[in-house]
Amino acid sequence: MIVIRNARILGGEPRDILIANGLISEIGAGLGGDTVIEADGLIALPGLVDLHTHLREPGREDAETVETGTRAAAMGGFTAVHAMANTSPVADTAGVVEQVWRRGQEAGHCDVHPVGAVTSGLEGKHLAELGAMADSQARVRVFSDDGKCVSDAVLMRRALEYVKAFDGVVAQHAQEPRLTEGAQLNEGEVSGRLGLTGWPAVAEEAIIARDCLLAAHVGSRLHVCHVSTAGSVEIIRWAKSKGWNVTAEVTPHHLLLTDSCAEASPVGPYNPIYKVNPPLRTQEDVTALREALADGTIDCVATDHAPHPVEDKETEWAAAAMGMIGLETALSVVQEAMVETGLLDWAGVADRMSVRPARIGRLAGQGLPLEPGSPANITLYDPAVRTPVDPTAMVSRSRNTPYEGLTLPGRVVATLLRGRPTVLDGKLV
Amino acid sequence: MKHLISAGDLSRDEALLILDTAEELARVSERSIKKLPTLRGRTVVNLFFEDSTRTRISFEAAAKRLSADVINFSAKGSSVSKGESLKDTALTLEAMGADAVVIRHGASGAPHRLANWVRGSVLNAGDGTHEHPTQALLDAFSMRQRLGRLDGLKVAIVGDILHSRVARSNVLLLSTLGAEVTLVAPPTLLPVSVERWPCQVSYDLDAVLPKADVVMMLRVQLERMNAAYFPSAREYSRRYGLDRDRFAKLHDDAIVMHPGPMNRGMEISAEVADSPRSTIVEQVGNGVTVRMAALYLLIGGENQ
Amino acid sequence: MLEGPDIHRALTRIAHEILERTRGASDVVLLGIPTRGATLAHRLAERVAQFEGVKVPVGSIDITMYRDDLRLGPARPLGKTDVPAGGVDGKTVVLVDDVLFSGRTVRAALDALNDLGRPKAVQLATLVDRGHRELPIRADYVGKNLPTAKSEKVKVLLSEIDGRDAVELLRNENEGAGK
Numbered sequence: 001m002i003v004i005r006n007a008r009i010l011g012g013e014p015r016d017i018l019i020a021n022g023l024i025s026e027i028g029a030g031l032g033g034d035t036v037i038e039a040d041g042l043i044a045l046p047g048l049v050d051l052h053t054h055l056r057e058p059g060r061e062d063a064e065t066v067e068t069g070t071r072a073a074a075m076g077g078f079t080a081v082h083a084m085a086n087t088s089p090v091a092d093t094a095g096v097v098e099q100v101w102r103r104g105q106e107a108g109h110c111d112v113h114p115v116g117a118v119t120s121g122l123e124g125k126h127l128a129e130l131g132a133m134a135d136s137q138a139r140v141r142v143f144s145d146d147g148k149c150v151s152d153a154v155l156m157r158r159a160l161e162y163v164k165a166f167d168g169v170v171a172q173h174a175q176e177p178r179l180t181e182g183a184q185l186n187e188g189e190v191s192g193r194l195g196l197t198g199w200p201a202v203a204e205e206a207i208i209a210r211d212c213l214l215a216a217h218v219g220s221r222l223h224v225c226h227v228s229t230a231g232s233v234e235i236i237r238w239a240k241s242k243g244w245n246v247t248a249e250v251t252p253h254h255l256l257l258t259d260s261c262a263e264a265s266p267v268g269p270y271n272p273i274y275k276v277n278p279p280l281r282t283q284e285d286v287t288a289l290r291e292a293l294a295d296g297t298i299d300c301v302a303t304d305h306a307p308h309p310v311e312d313k314e315t316e317w318a319a320a321a322m323g324m325i326g327l328e329t330a331l332s333v334v335q336e337a338m339v340e341t342g343l344l345d346w347a348g349v350a351d352r353m354s355v356r357p358a359r360i361g362r363l364a365g366q367g368l369p370l371e372p373g374s375p376a377n378i379t380l381y382d383p384a385v386r387t388p389v390d391p392t393a394m395v396s397r398s399r400n401t402p403y404e405g406l407t408l409p410g411r412v413v414a415t416l417l418r419g420r421p422t423v424l425d426g427k428l429v
Numbered sequence: 430m431k432h433l434i435s436a437g438d439l440s441r442d443e444a445l446l447i448l449d450t451a452e453e454l455a456r457v458s459e460r461s462i463k464k465l466p467t468l469r470g471r472t473v474v475n476l477f478f479e480d481s482t483r484t485r486i487s488f489e490a491a492a493k494r495l496s497a498d499v500i501n502f503s504a505k506g507s508s509v510s511k512g513e514s515l516k517d518t519a520l521t522l523e524a525m526g527a528d529a530v531v532i533r534h535g536a537s538g539a540p541h542r543l544a545n546w547v548r549g550s551v552l553n554a555g556d557g558t559h560e561h562p563t564q565a566l567l568d569a570f571s572m573r574q575r576l577g578r579l580d581g582l583k584v585a586i587v588g589d590i591l592h593s594r595v596a597r598s599n600v601l602l603l604s605t606l607g608a609e610v611t612l613v614a615p616p617t618l619l620p621v622s623v624e625r626w627p628c629q630v631s632y633d634l635d636a637v638l639p640k641a642d643v644v645m646m647l648r649v650q651l652e653r654m655n656a657a658y659f660p661s662a663r664e665y666s667r668r669y670g671l672d673r674d675r676f677a678k679l680h681d682d683a684i685v686m687h688p689g690p691m692n693r694g695m696e697i698s699a700e701v702a703d704s705p706r707s708t709i710v711e712q713v714g715n716g717v718t719v720r721m722a723a724l725y726l727l728i729g730g731e732n733q
Numbered sequence: 734m735l736e737g738p739d740i741h742r743a744l745t746r747i748a749h750e751i752l753e754r755t756r757g758a759s760d761v762v763l764l765g766i767p768t769r770g771a772t773l774a775h776r777l778a779e780r781v782a783q784f785e786g787v788k789v790p791v792g793s794i795d796i797t798m799y800r801d802d803l804r805l806g807p808a809r810p811l812g813k814t815d816v817p818a819g820g821v822d823g824k825t826v827v828l829v830d831d832v833l834f835s836g837r838t839v840r841a842a843l844d845a846l847n848d849l850g851r852p853k854a855v856q857l858a859t860l861v862d863r864g865h866r867e868l869p870i871r872a873d874y875v876g877k878n879l880p881t882a883k884s885e886k887v888k889v890l891l892s893e894i895d896g897r898d899a900v901e902l903l904r905n906e907n908e909g910a911g912k
C-alpha cells in the first residue's frame with residue numbers, strides 16, 4: 001500500500017491518495033500506508049498519454065529504443081505512449097507491432113501502444129493489413145503513415161472506411177507532397193530572407209480540409225496529427241461545428257516556438273535543431289494554436305518526440321533530419337505556453353494531455369479520473385521550480401531538444417504506472 | 430568584422446570601408462607588380478562544394494595578390510563526395526590553421542554553420558539561395574565607379590529573385606547604401622513575403638526601365654521552366670528579357686549589369702551585353718579588388 | 734614644441750637643401766607618406782617651385798599594406814597612393830614623413846616603393862626626428878631634431894588637416910604608441 005500525502009489533485013486542495021493493488025483505493029486526509037510519497041506542493045495529474053511518439057525501434061536504435069524512449073516518457077510524466085509506425089521495418093504487419101508492444105512490456109516504464117501504418121511500407125500505394133494489426137496482441141487502434149501523408153484521396157477514403165470495423169482512427173500527417181517538395185521552413189518572411197525553400201501553410205490546410213470532408217462523407221473518425229497553422233485550426237473548428245468526428249493534436253514545440261528560431265536563437269542561425277515536420281510557424285499561428293487547445297478545437301497535446309543522433313543535426317540545414325525530442329519537456333512547455341498564460345488550468349492540462357488522448361487512442365486503462373477505483377496512473381508535478389533546459393541531463397538516447405538555452409517551469413517528481421513508481425524524486429526507479 | 434556571411438550584417442560604414450579599400454587596391458591591379466605582402470604567412474582556404482570556377486578564381490587571385498597561401502578544397506572527388514560531413518571538413522581545415530575559409534555551398538546557411546566549427550573568418554562565396562555578399566559588394570563598387578554615387582541610385586534587379594542569392598545580397602547592401610531597389614520578376618519567381626523587403630516590387634519591366642539608373646539582369650535557369658515557374662523560355666524572354674528595344678528605353682547614362690554567367694538571347698541580348706554601357710566585363714576585374722579588400726579587412730589585422 | 738613659423742622655416746630650409754643636394758631637383762619626385770607626410774610633400778613642392786621655378790612631381794605612397802605591425806591591431810583603413818604620371822623609375826625619390834621615430838614606417842615605405850618601380854636613389858625628409866631608431870635608417874633632411882622619451886608621443890598638426898600648424902609633445906602611458 002502506497003500513500004501519496006498532500007497532493008493537489010488537478011491543482012485543488014491537498015489530499016492523500018491511497019493506492020492498493022494498482023488501483024486508487026481511497027482519497028482523503030490523514031491516510032496511512034506502507035510506503036509514503038510526500039507530495040507537499042505537488043500537483044497530481046492522471047498519467048500523461050502521448051498519441052505521437054517515435055521510439056525508433058526497430059531500425060534506428062542509435063537514435064532511440066523502446067527502453068530509452070519509454071524511460072524518457074516516464075521522466076516526462078507519461079504512463080502511455082503511442083509508438084509511431086515509421087520504423088525499419090515499418091510497423092505495417094501484426095508481427096512488427098507485436099514486437100514493439102512486447103518490447104514495451106519488457107521495458108515496463110510505460111505502456112507502449114504501437115501505431116500501425118496505413119499503407120504498406122508507408123508507400124502510399126496499398127493499405128497495410130489494418131485488421132490484422134487491430135486483432136493482434138498489440139490491439140492497434142491508431143493508424144498513421146506519420147512522416148508521410150496519405151495523399152491519395154481514394155486510399156485515404158478507403159482507410160477511413162476500413163478502420164470503422166474495429167473502431168480505429170486514421171491519424172493523418174497532413175502534408176500535400178507536391179506543395180512541399182524540398183521544403184525546409186515555413187513559407188513566409190523568414191524563409192524568404194534565409195533562402196530556405198518555403199513550406200506553405202496551405203500544404204497542411206488543403207489536406208486537412210479534404211480529409212475532414214472525406215471523414216464526414218464516410219462517417220468515420222479522423223485524427224489530425226501535429227496541427228501547426230491558424231488556418232488548420234479554422235478548418236477543424238468548422239468540421240467540429242458540423243458535428244463531424246474529427247480530433248486533432250498539437251505539439252509542445254508548435255505551442256512555444258516560431259520560424260524565427262531559424263534566424264535568431266541561442267544556438268545560432270540556421271541551426272537545424274529547429275528543423276521539424278511540420279515546420280515551426282509564425283507567432284500568429286502559435287497564438288491560434290494555444291487558443292484552439294484552450295477552447296478544445298484541438299483535443300490534445302502530442303509530443304511528436306522525434307529523436308535523431310547528433311550527426312543528423314550537426315549539419316547544414318537542408319541536410320539535417322527533421323524532428324525534435326519532446327517527452328521530457330512536454331509538461332513544462334505546456335505549463336509555460338498554456339498555464340502561465342492563463343489559457344488552461346491543471347484540470348484542463350489533465351484533459352488535454354491524458355483524458356482526451358486516451359479516449360482518441362481507445363485506451364481503456366488510461367486517462368481516467370483520479371478517484372477510487374481508477375488505475376493508479378499518476379503524475380506528480382512540481383510547478384514552482386524553474387530550471388534551464390540541459391540536454392545532457394535527458395534520458396532519451398538523443399539530445400535534439402530545441403529548448404537548450406531556455407529556462408522552463410516545472411518538474412515531474414514522480415510517475416506511477418498502475419501503482420508502481422517508474423519515477424521517484426525526479427529519478428528513474 | 431569577423432566574418433562576411435550576409436550583406437545584411439554590414440553597417441553603412443563597414444560597407445563603405447570595403448568599397449573605399451577596394452578603390453585603393455584597384456590601383457595595385459594596374460601596376461606591373463600586382464602583389465602586396467600584407468597577408469604573408471596567412472592561409473586562405475577556398476572550400477567549394479559547388480562548381481564555380483569564376484568565383485573561385487576570383488577569390489584565389491585576391492588572396493594571392495595579398496601574398497596569402499591559398500589552399501583550394503574542391504568537394505568533387507574529395508572525401509566530401511564520399512560522405513564526409515561539413516563539420517568534419519571544417520575540423521580538417523581547422524587543423525590546417527586556416528585564417529579564412531571561403532565557402533561556396535549549395536545549402537543556404539552552410540557558412541553560418543561552418544562559422545560554429547572554425548576559428549578563422551568565414552567568407553560566404555554563395556550559399557544556396559541565400560546570399561552572395563562579395564558579389565553584391567562588387568556590384569555596388571562597379572555602380573559607384575560608373576555613376577559616381579550609390580545614394581539615391583535607382584537599381585532594377587530583374588529575373589529569378591526567388592532563387593537568387595545575388596538579389597538577396599544586393600537588396601540588403603544597396604538599401605544600406607541608400608540606393609532604391611526595384612525587383613522585377615514574374616510573380617512565381619518572387620518570394621511570398623517580398624513586400625517586407627527593403628525595396629519595391631514590379632511585374633512590369635517596361636514600366637521600370639525608363640526610371641532606372643542601373644539594370645541588373647539575373648541568370649534564369651532553364652530547370653525553373655521545367656518546374657512551371659514560367660511557361661517557356663520564349664515567353665520569359667519576351668516579357669523579362671533585356672533586348673535592343675527595351676535597352677532603348679533606358680536613359681543615356683544608365684548601365685546594364687549581369688553577375689554572369691549569361692544566357693545570351695534569354696535574359697539579355699548579345700547586343701546589350703556587349704554594349705559600352707554594360708559593366709559585365711569590368712565586374713569580373715572589380716571582383717578581385719573587392720575580394721582583396723574583404724580579405725584584408727577580415728584577416729589583415731590582429732587574430733580575433 | 735614647434736609653432737607655425739618654426740615649421741614654415743624648417744620646410745623652407747629642407748626645400749633649399751633638396752635643391753642643393755639634388756642639383757636643382759630636376760629628376761626629383763616627392764612622395765609623402767599619408768596622411769601628414771603627403772601634405773608636407775605638397776608644401777615642399779610649392780617651395781621648390783617658388784625658389785627655382787622647378788615643377789617637382791609630387792604624390793603619396795601609402796604603406797599600410799607593408800606595415801610589420803598589422804597583426805597588432807584591427808585592420809586599418811588604407812591611405813592614398815598617388816604616383817605622379819612619370820612614375821619613379823630612374824628618379825630621385827624623396828620620401829616625406831612628419832615624424833621619424835623607429836624607422837619602421839620608412840622601412841615599409843621602401844618596400845612599397847620597391848613594388849612601384851626602381852628609382853635611381855631614395856632620400857628621406859622628415860619634419861621631426863625624435864630618435865629611438867629600431868632600424869638602420871637615417872633622414873637626409875630633418876626639420877628639427879627633438880629629443881624625446883620613448884613613452885612620449887609627438888603630434889604634428891598641419892593647417893590643411895588640423896586647422897593650425899604645430900608640433901606637440903604628449904606624455905603617453907602607452908609605451909611605443911607614438912611615431
